[in-house]
Amino acid sequence: MDKKEKLLQAALKLFVEFGFHNTPTSKIALEAGIANGTLFYFFPTKDDLVKALYLDLKSQLAAHTAETIRDQTDLRAMMQGYYSATLTWALKNRTAFRFMQQFNSSPYLHQLAEEEMQKHIRPLLSLLEKGMHDKIIKQMDVDIIFTLISGHTFSINQYLVAKQLTKPEQDKVIHDTFNLLWDMIT
Amino acid sequence: MDKKEKLLQAALKLFVEFGFHNTPTSKIALEAGIANGTLFYFFPTKDDLVKALYLDLKSQLAAHTAETIRDQTDLRAMMQGYYSATLTWALKNRTAFRFMQQFNSSPYLHQLAEEEMQKHIRPLLSLLEKGMHDKIIKQMDVDIIFTLISGHTFSINQYLVAKQLTKPEQDKVIHDTFNLLWDMIT
C-alpha cells in the first residue's frame, strides 16, 4: 500500500473517532507512520485530504453496488441489489459510512462541485425514471422517490449498526425492509 | 433578549455556515455583540456552548410537536401531527435543523448522556408500542419502525429544503408522503 493510501486510511480512522477538527494533521501522519511534512506533499491542505477521502470512499461504494447489480435486468432485482449492496458495504465499512454521513451534513459538502456529487447517483436516478415510465413505480416527482430510498437505506443502516445481529438476522432485516420500501414506491 | 440567548443564536448561525471548528469563539462573541471573555462566563467551554445549543433546539422542537398533537386522541392523527409538526418546524427553522443534523452525525453526540437523548423520543416510542399492541402498526421490532419514521421525516425535509415550493405545494408533499409512510408501517 502506498503512502497516499496509508494517509487516507489513517485520516478516516481518526476523523470518525474525533471529528475533522480535533484531528491534527500531525496525528494523521503519526498514525500512518509517515512524517508530518510529507502529508502536505500528497495533499496541499488538510481540506484537500478531507475531500479526497470522501470522494475516494464514494467511488468505492459506487463500484461495489455497480458490481453487485451487473447481471440484473429486472427492475425490482436491480433495486434490491442496490439496496442490499449498499447496506452490506456500509456494515463492512462502518467507519467509512460514518465518515460519509458526517461529511454529508457538514459545510464541507458545499465545497464540492455539483458534478462530482451527481456522478454517482445518476445511474439510480435513471433506473427510477425508467421504472416510472413503465408504470412500475408510483407517478411522483422522481426526486421524492429518490430521497425516500436514501432516507430508508440510511436509517436501516443506523438500525443495523446499533443492534448486534447475526449475519442471518441482518439479512432478514435487509430483506424485510426492502419489501416495505418496494411496496411503498410501487 | 438576554445575552445568553444572543450567544446561542449567533453560534447557531455561524456553526451552520462554517462548522463547529472554523468558528472561533471570538467570532461568536462578535456576532452576538458581546465581549470575548463574557462568552466564557455563560459557557465554561466552547463544547458546553455547542451542547447547550443542541439541547436547547431539541427542546424547542419537542415543545412544538407536543403542542401540535395535544388535542389528538386517534393514533393516526397523532402520528400525522408529529410528522407534519416536525416538518413545518424544520422548514421554519432551517438553520436549527441543519445544525441538529450536523451534531447528530458528529462525535459530539456521544458526549451527551443517554438519558438526555432518550427524553424527547420517549413519547413517540410509547405511541408506537401502543399502536403495535392494538394491532394497528405492523408487528416488527419497534426500533425498526421508529428508525424508519425518523429516516423518512429526515429525507422529506431534505427534499423540501432543496426545492423551492409554495406553501400549498409543501403541504401536499407532507400530506402525500405521510400517507406513504403510514401505509408502510400499518
Next chain:
DNA sequence: GTCTATACACCGATAGAC
C-alpha cells in the same frame, strides 16, 4: 519523495479592573 525543524498565526481560556 521523504524527512526534521520550525515559523507564525490563531484560538480557547484566564486574569483582573470596573
Next chain:
DNA sequence: GTCTATCGGTGTATAGAC
C-alpha cells in the same frame, strides 16, 4: 456581569537538507 488584555498551547503549512 461585563469588559480589555493577554498567555500558553496547538496546529497548519513551509523551508531546506538528504
